[in-house]
Amino acid sequence: MSSDETERQSIEGELLVPQETYMLSGIHIGTEAEIKAMREFIYKVRNDGIHVFDLKKIDERIRIAARMLSHYEPGGILAVAASRFAVRPVQRFSQFTGAVAFVERFTPGLLTNPNLPGYMEPQVILLSNTEGGSQVVSEAALAGIPLIAFCDSNSPIDYVDLIIPMNNRSRKSLALAYWLLARQVLRERGQLGTQEDLPVKPEDFEMESEEGGIE
């Protein structure tokens, strides 16, 4: 890991976890490319062209996403894994929050065709990444379902109603983000105290490298 990746950001106020925990997961490491709408979440661009996210903004958006999710019944939340490394984080997130996990290949029509077996009518969708989840995005658009998505510095944000900016490509950062979001949703609902933790560590949300899942 280069010194840039562990370089502290000057942050006022408290974060959901210590800054080191965020940094070690690589949650702040974006890509070389950037789309304009993601610019507001960028802390700096490294010499090698990598966009580094502002940790305070990641933290803020996780809190806000948790608040938004707490407006819905647990079973009305559809958590979709659109990449391999998101499978276990999504399963764990759903286990703790009561959301419906969707970790398989997405059949066209699942949100738009009532005649299709497995047709779903969620109240809100939480998507691991818009790159791999373009079918989910277009169906959320057609069906008029609010969409929360983890977006990298170059992710398409079409139809996304709430962006959670972060590195959505890495096993560790996805695990930490879903773990934090699960804990924060439970805190918002009052099912956990404001200082209370989940009974498991973020590592428990992490995909094993040999585990299968969506390609």
Next chain:
Amino acid sequence: MSEIRPTITVEFPICNSCRKPITPKERGVSFLCPNCGSYTIWRCKTCRKQGTKYVCPNCGFTGP
């Protein structure tokens, strides 16, 4: 004798970003402000597609 005709006014929700009415056919989206939860944000399909910013008049939260 003058006939009283009932007038029906159909009010469509207004897009928070472009201020245009959203017809049911168009399929916009609505949700409670993610931040304060006390104001319903409406977004039309176009603004949603283009990622046009919305602002909550209650708490000032700016999305998406």
